[in-house]
Amino acid sequence: MPPEKALAKYRQIADHLRAGILDGTYPAGQPLPSEDALAKRFGVTRPTVRQAVAELRANGLVEVMMGRGMFVRSPHGRPSLTRPRGLRREPDGRYAEADGLRWSDAEEPVATRTDAPLPLADLLRIPPGEPMYTYQGLQTADRGRLRQLHSTYVPFSALIGTKYEEQAPPPAPHLYEALAELGHQLHFTEYLRTRMPLPDQAQALRLPEGVPLLHILRVALTDADKPLALEEFQLPGDDLELSYHL
Template identity: 75%
Template sequence: MPPKNTQPKYRQIADYLRDGILDGTFPAGQPLPSEEALAKQFGVTRPTVRQGLSELRASGLVEAIMGRGTFARSPHSRPSHTRPRGVRRAPDGRYIEADGIRWTDTEPPVATRTDAPLALADLLRIPPGEPMFTYDALQTADHGRLRQLHRTYVPFSILADTKYEEEAPPSAPELYSALSDLGHELHFTEYVRTRMPLPDQAQALRLADGVPLLHVIRMTLAEADKPLALEEFHLPGDELELSFRL
């Protein structure tokens, strides 16, 4: 006689669906059994089914689409978009993104003053609390289907004794040309990690429950790896992979 499953019913439902998604019983992109069918199969109420589904949403294995149902998401499937990372210089001297995507700011970026927190000050090699020009932008492409949050930081000390002591510099990528015009030979380094989004980030990027962020930090560097500026990109982490040419 097989041992009795003593796990809570919602956990049994989550395990059943998880195993089915991972072994292909429920293919990625296909609807899962309805709440009503699962409730009948496991002899539970629909709130118990929803509790099991919420576990899978938190791990990114299912996606709920309003008015259509709940769909499987395989961790093994290829993402919909591959984004080459990096910056290159066009023949006309402009700096452009390696992915070639033409991003549009939903609103014109406005420079604000912020004081460098400890983590950013360490990366920029400036004292904590040093003032910085900061730009925030929600950017879209492909008729709004692609979205990213982009933040640019430029320490005041980098702009000392330049025309930008009296006026704010442009935001990136125009910032690169402005720094180059000041006599800097630029190169770039990026750091990539994942984390779960804050509520306002999830809303701006239209992320489903359980979808992480790709958090990219780009350092703009001059000679001897001197940091000039720092950018943060927050990208949806579900249907996107990043590629780097080595």
């Protein structure tokens, strides 16, 4: 039999630190050895240590505090940020996110025409390639500390016979007010998963290497369960939990 392939150095360091965190050698809230100390101990470079730490951050076991170092997080600990999910309709007809955050667009949203890819077409129950009005951009909140990538997709077929047949509707959440004005009673379904970001997404969200993002698709449906629009959120997944009221 061929010999087993040796573990990469960063993986060896990550496994060692993970075992120490789980058995209490490195207690929750306490600092880990510095990058220099770990590099010297394992005979590696600091970038290799950072790669190991990125894996532990993705596991939720390590928190890096700028200027202070690396600190242990309990595997049972809560993230520093909890965001309620859902929409509520205000008395004036506006739709607002349940988390109450005020998001600002990094750039003015501009509608473009795109063709529906298969995964989105499946959720919207339209043929793949059907044209859609699409808004995509980066949003920030809390003076830039919080970041998310936000997209709105509206199939052309959902707007036939309305004033938006020849002009783009607004992006969400104002889109939902526009749909309500057209006489639709709306409800929503969300689909949530994690995945690793593409390089440009990691850069926009300032994600360290090895940290996943939370990918949320929200479908707006009529009271007859016909999909009208889809909203997409991509959020940092390293120190965030989402709560749902059921």
